Amino acid sequence: MKLQVLTIHENQKVQKLIIRGIRDLINYKNLEPGDKLPSERMLSEKFNVSRSNVREAIQKLEFYGLLKSKPQSGTFVANIGVTAMNGMIEDILRLDEPDFKSLVETRILLELKTARLAALRRTEEDLKSMEEALQAYNKKVMNGEDAVQEDLLFHLAIAKASGNSTMNTFMLIIIPGIITNFQKHHVCDAGLAQRGIRDHQAIFDAIQDKNPQLAKQKMKEHFKELYNYCYNLE
Amino acid sequence: MKLQVLTIHENQKVQKLIIRGIRDLINYKNLEPGDKLPSERMLSEKFNVSRSNVREAIQKLEFYGLLKSKPQSGTFVANIGVTAMNGMIEDILRLDEPDFKSLVETRILLELKTARLAALRRTEEDLKSMEEALQAYNKKVMNGEDAVQEDLLFHLAIAKASGNSTMNTFMLIIIPGIITNFQKHHVCDAGLAQRGIRDHQAIFDAIQDKNPQLAKQKMKEHFKELYNYCYNLE
DNA sequence: ATTTTAGGATTGGTAAACCAAATTTTAAGT
DNA sequence: ACTTAAAATTTGGTTTACCAATCCTAAAAT
Numbered sequence: 001m002k003l004q005v006l007t008i009h010e011n012q013k014v015q016k017l018i019i020r021g022i023r024d025l026i027n028y029k030n031l032e033p034g035d036k037l038p039s040e041r042m043l044s045e046k047f048n049v050s051r052s053n054v055r056e057a058i059q060k061l062e063f064y065g066l067l068k069s070k071p072q073s074g075t076f077v078a079n080i081g082v083t084a085m086n087g088m089i090e091d092i093l094r095l096d097e098p099d100f101k102s103l104v105e106t107r108i109l110l111e112l113k114t115a116r117l118a119a120l121r122r123t124e125e126d127l128k129s130m131e132e133a134l135q136a137y138n139k140k141v142m143n144g145e146d147a148v149q150e151d152l153l154f155h156l157a158i159a160k161a162s163g164n165s166t167m168n169t170f171m172l173i174i175i176p177g178i179i180t181n182f183q184k185h186h187v188c189d190a191g192l193a194q195r196g197i198r199d200h201q202a203i204f205d206a207i208q209d210k211n212p213q214l215a216k217q218k219m220k221e222h223f224k225e226l227y228n229y230c231y232n233l234e
Numbered sequence: 235m236k237l238q239v240l241t242i243h244e245n246q247k248v249q250k251l252i253i254r255g256i257r258d259l260i261n262y263k264n265l266e267p268g269d270k271l272p273s274e275r276m277l278s279e280k281f282n283v284s285r286s287n288v289r290e291a292i293q294k295l296e297f298y299g300l301l302k303s304k305p306q307s308g309t310f311v312a313n314i315g316v317t318a319m320n321g322m323i324e325d326i327l328r329l330d331e332p333d334f335k336s337l338v339e340t341r342i343l344l345e346l347k348t349a350r351l352a353a354l355r356r357t358e359e360d361l362k363s364m365e366e367a368l369q370a371y372n373k374k375v376m377n378g379e380d381a382v383q384e385d386l387l388f389h390l391a392i393a394k395a396s397g398n399s400t401m402n403t404f405m406l407i408i409i410p411g412i413i414t415n416f417q418k419h420h421v422c423d424a425g426l427a428q429r430g431i432r433d434h435q436a437i438f439d440a441i442q443d444k445n446p447q448l449a450k451q452k453m454k455e456h457f458k459e460l461y462n463y464c465y466n467l468e
Numbered sequence: 469a470t471t472t473t474a475g476g477a478t479t480g481g482t483a484a485a486c487c488a489a490a491t492t493t494t495a496a497g498t
Numbered sequence: 499a500c501t502t503a504a505a506a507t508t509t510g511g512t513t514t515a516c517c518a519a520t521c522c523t524a525a526a527a528t
Binding site: 273274275289303304306307 | 478479
């Protein structure tokens, strides 16, 4: 049936078409939370696409918590109403790749909080992980090597110590975009790394001392240059 | 080869096995950013699993920005170093379903910021969307109906108006979990809804007046009860 | 020696066939 | 009539086969 491989762009278009189709179906058939969607085979026939495409689209909506597939049984509308469903799908369709500024803005917001929470909740094990990450970073910087990765792993250790799994996940999602953009824009040049050692130590100490205010403050200072840099980007 | 359908739990185990395998492979073969992974067929043979399983695992690592598949070419190690790769995979394997407290904590953090940003950046179109969501919520509450969905769509409209696509995405990820937990714990009972109308109006007004401080303040007040509720959960 | 080109091998993507669990329908038993 | 059991159908998941784009090799042309 399909005679040529689709580009990524074309594939996205097909997926959006299917997602819109599913949304319309839910509206047209007045499907309530818990109701069953037509089978993947029927959907693929109805939308005139392959079953693989349908499965991909369903997986995406499953990721955003809107559908739930049960093996050998069917795909079901999640336990959030039709209104929320429509609003969310509209937004999901509109989503595009995040820009660097948006990533950094969100990162700073998250990390001021994780630093504070880590100071409140860190265990001895958390401290150990953070210290290891700290040492790895210092060692690289001392040798004059690039240490972007070790830098971010230290920050990730703080996120883990915050005891908030959602923020930890969000940091994981953000980090790759941060790293690649850092390399692209050459953010971490010059003496920034040397200063990073002192900054990190101050943050670590505050968390170790269980001083949330100070931890947040030190993290804020650490981000000061980055903040200014990113707000002057374009 | 495979003779029975795997439970979700078993499937997760297989996926983690493959992810660990890929990590070990990258380390053992000293694969650098940009290098090509063995083909899906070879991986499935090496790990003694189906190619579908391999593809799922690769998709997951692609979501977290660690790999990148190119059609008819291969799967490549993303442009972040081995160190970050190892650290992140370790954390990804450890991730579990977020708890309600973690969701609410993150939501409040995000929304205090989106309210502030929306007051700074909202367009006339944003205002219109927010007002529509506001009206839908009010109408439901006036009729004594449950309005959890309309409530969250208003908050989502604010996130959209913040002009930060990352925070917008994160709100979308959080919302379904919030809704289901709200229903489970009966958070939105009683006169909370009536108060919600006034709260929302105050937030909207502040954003319309481009008053970021006030917008954040009103959002904070709006969350006060929710905040206390969730911190006393267990 | 270098570049070009052609053919075969490799690759991720896709379509189709197949599986067993779950569901529905049907029929048998009481 | 109602309950129970069994057979047929439907379903998402899985495996297999296939496709065209890409990559690799090496021979041919300059």
